Amino acid sequence: MNSFFARKFVIQGIFITIALVIIIRLFYLQIIDESYLLSANNNVLRKVVVYPARGVIFDRNGQVLVQNEPVYDLLVTPREAKDIDTTLLCQLIDIDLPGYKTRMDKARAHSPYRASIFEKQLSSATYAQLQEHLYKFRGFYVQNRTVRSYPDSIAPQLLGYIQEVNDRDIERSNGFYRPGDYIGAAGIERSYEDLLRGQRGVKNQMVDALNRPKGVFMEGKYDTLAVSGEGLISTIDRELQVLAEKLMKGKMGSVVAIEPSTGEILTFVSAPSYDPNMMVGRERGNNYMKLLNDETRPMFIRPIQASYPPGSVFKVVAALTAQQDGLIDQHTAFFCPGGYRYGGGRAIMRCTHVHGSTDLIRSIQGSCNTYYGYTYARMIDSRGMSGPRAYDLWRAGLLKFGLGTKLGIDLPGEKPGLVPTSDFYTKRYGSDKWRSGFNISLSIGQGELGITPLQMANIMAIVANRGFYYRPHLVKGIGEKKIIKEEFIEKISAGVDAKYYEPVIEGMSRVVNMPGGTAYSVRIPGIEMCGKTGTAQNPHGENHAVFFAFAPRENPKIAIAVFVENAGYGGTWAGPIANMLVEKYIKDTISLPKYIQDRIYNANFIPKPTKKETITKDTTTQKKAPSKRALQTSQTLPPQKKEYYVHHSQLTNRHE
CATH class of the missing domain: 3.90.1310.10 (Penicillin-binding protein 2a (Domain 2))
Incomplete structure (x- = not known):
């Protein structure tokens, strides 16, 4: 009996405890915790x-x-x-x-x-x-x-x-x-x-x-x-950017300028361009479609996505890597009779002039194709190994200069350019017995090589620094503390000792500052600019005008690459653009004669529009970039075919 009453009180106690917990919880929810009042009043509240x-x-x-x-x-x-x-x-x-x-x-x-x-x-x-x-x-x-x-x-x-x-x-x-x-x-x-x-x-x-x-x-x-x-x-200098865009108006191409000591990009121009305010507001969709279907492709980011044959800038890299490998030095001379003969003398890669006996400095100054034909032959044919193995060593040296690979700029969509592998040529020729004559156009930056304008400017930064670079980047400070990402303060070696840069730099200085140099007309009073003109071959129209430089020679402040499509000679069109930008940045003035300035400002090299294309249903993505074939020179043909020699007999970096 007592046991029954004991169980009864226990059960009652449990129920009373549960009731008290519920009451206390309701009191807390309704009186103390006001957050539930917010939920209860949703009908008069708006989040x-x-x-x-x-x-x-x-x-x-x-x-x-x-x-x-x-x-x-x-x-x-x-x-x-x-x-x-x-x-x-x-x-x-x-x-x-x-x-x-x-x-x-x-x-x-x-x-x-x-x-x-x-x-x-x-x-x-x-x-x-x-x-x-x-x-x-x-x-x-x-x-x-x-x-x-x-x-x-x-x-x-x-x-x-x-x-x-x-x-x-x-x-x-x-x-x-x-x-x-x-x-x-x-x-x-x-x-x-x-x-x-x-x-x-x-x-x-x-x-x-x-x-x-x-x-x-x-x-x-x-x-x-x-x-x-x-x-x-x-990292952009607003005034320099404004000037560069004005100079590139009416043109297709790129301007990239880098501060060599930091890798900071001072100017980044892709032409033709557009007003960024078009991508804001209620008309954004219509404007986007107009830009997407514009034949000049203003949304294509040429400095990091366009790939061109490097032309004369490649001779700078070739001279440096060949010295590092002990195949030439600054005193090495080759005789230039107006071209480099290969394939048993049956074919010739023509030169810009008859240079006669030419050493390393003069080869840069005169842009001698013959000199680099011989240099490439030493690279591939004279190292006691098969052509593909020697080529792989040559290619490895180029990759250290940032060619054929992404540099890691803080922009999406960067392309690596192209430095073909040895397997590419082995597959093309159906054998691994090929030698330098099979792809001799590579020696002067033609053939299958492709390089972006950003990579061109970065090569100039490497030369300015005598052997190293920092990843090119567009943001130098984040937030109030001005934080910079670690990858942009890493010092990257190009794999060539500093002592090998001086003869190359001397040759580049003579290009600009010595009478008879291909860029003598764009020298800057009071500034020793070291540069190189180029005329990159374009099988689809007028050749591309190229100029790349750094300045001043000691303690360089700027490295620049200018690429103007379909313009012709680099010294005539790309050089003056670089001249004005370099002098503006260093001296905050422009001394180039006004008639030359006016010629640059008023030039228009944009091709006339062709038949209007039909807009397809798939318009959510940007059109594909031009193929590598369209942006590079014609593909070389196997040496077994007669056309191969005919093609290469036309190879030359003409008057630059």
Whole structure:
């Protein structure tokens, strides 16, 4: 009996304890914990997403390149949108009635109960008109945002642009992005997206029955603050960039200038260009399609994506690697009768002139093809090993100079250029018994070699530094602390000892500063610029004009590569552009005669448009870049065929 009563009290105690726990919990939830009050009042509260301002991008001197400006998205909750004066609303935001119906149907399909974007990026003027009447449109409200603005309308290929996220972006972000968010889609905007985007916040706003804001809920206790994105200090010199773009107007090609001591890119021009403000606002989609279908391909980033035969700049690399391998020295001389004979004397690679006995310095000064034909033959034929094995050693030396590989610039889409493997030629000729005569055009930077303008400028930076470089980059400081990424302060050796650079540099100095040099007309008073002109062969039209240089000779401040497609001689067209940019950067002046300046500014080498292409359905991606065949010289033919010798008998870097 006593046991029964004991169990009875235990059971009662359990029930009483549970009841007390429930009461205490209800008291806590209803009286103490106010967060549930927020949920209970959702019918009079609106959660407004607060989008952060993206980080501002500055030039190296603190001038603004990319900033933000306010825009306004009009949102709608379809279930709440009743008794709407559609005519007035359409008039205020400049749409028609069918457009209103289409937008509302899309919003209902998204969710009748949740807000979605009805119209994006209303301007401040449009928002001001709408705001006066917004209380009349129940279920509609406005959300503040910012979009990018480009004060100087320069450098679109390097700065990039932002666009609305797609499903793939949302999936890859693990839920960070939501439909309607914006993401960096190209250039620096894409490379540094994680830093520029910031962190969104949420504001709980009270509204009345007419959808009018009535203040902040609980004094913002449950709001989360938006965190602005990090600012970036770019390496670009704004004034130099503006000048370079003016000089390249009406032309196709590239200008890349690097500070050798840091790898910082001072100027990065891809021509033709476009106004980056075209990629902002409600007309962005239409503008994008215009740019995408422009035959001059302004969205193609030539400095890192176009691959050209390097021409004369390659002679600089050949001279350095051959010295390092002990195959020549600065006193080594070869006789130039006006060309280099190979294939048992049956074929000739013609030279620019009859140079006679030529040493290393004079070979650079006079751009002697014959000298480098002999040098390449020593590389491949005179090392006591098979042609493919000797070629592999030669190729390894080129890779150390950054050829045939990506340099690692902080931009998406960089291409490596092309230095063919020995297997390429073994497969082409059906045997591994080939020697230097089979691909002799490589000796003067022609044939299958492909190099980007960025790689050209980087070679000049290597020569300026006498044997090393830092990865070319476009951002020198991140945030208030001006942090720089570790990979951009790594010193990279090109694999050639410093002592071998002096004869090459002397030859480059003579090109510019000695009477008779191919670039003597673009010498700069008071500055010893060391350079090299080039005329890269183009089987599809006029040859490309090339000039690459660094200055001054001691303690160099700038290394530059200028490439103008279809222009002809490098000394005539590319050289003056480099002259003006180098002098402007070092002395903040331009002394080149005005008639030469005017000739450069007014020149137009853009081909006339051909028949307009039909826009295909697949217009979401950029057109493919020209094939390597289109951007390089014609492919060489096997030596067993007569045409091979005919082709190579025409090879020459003509008057440069």
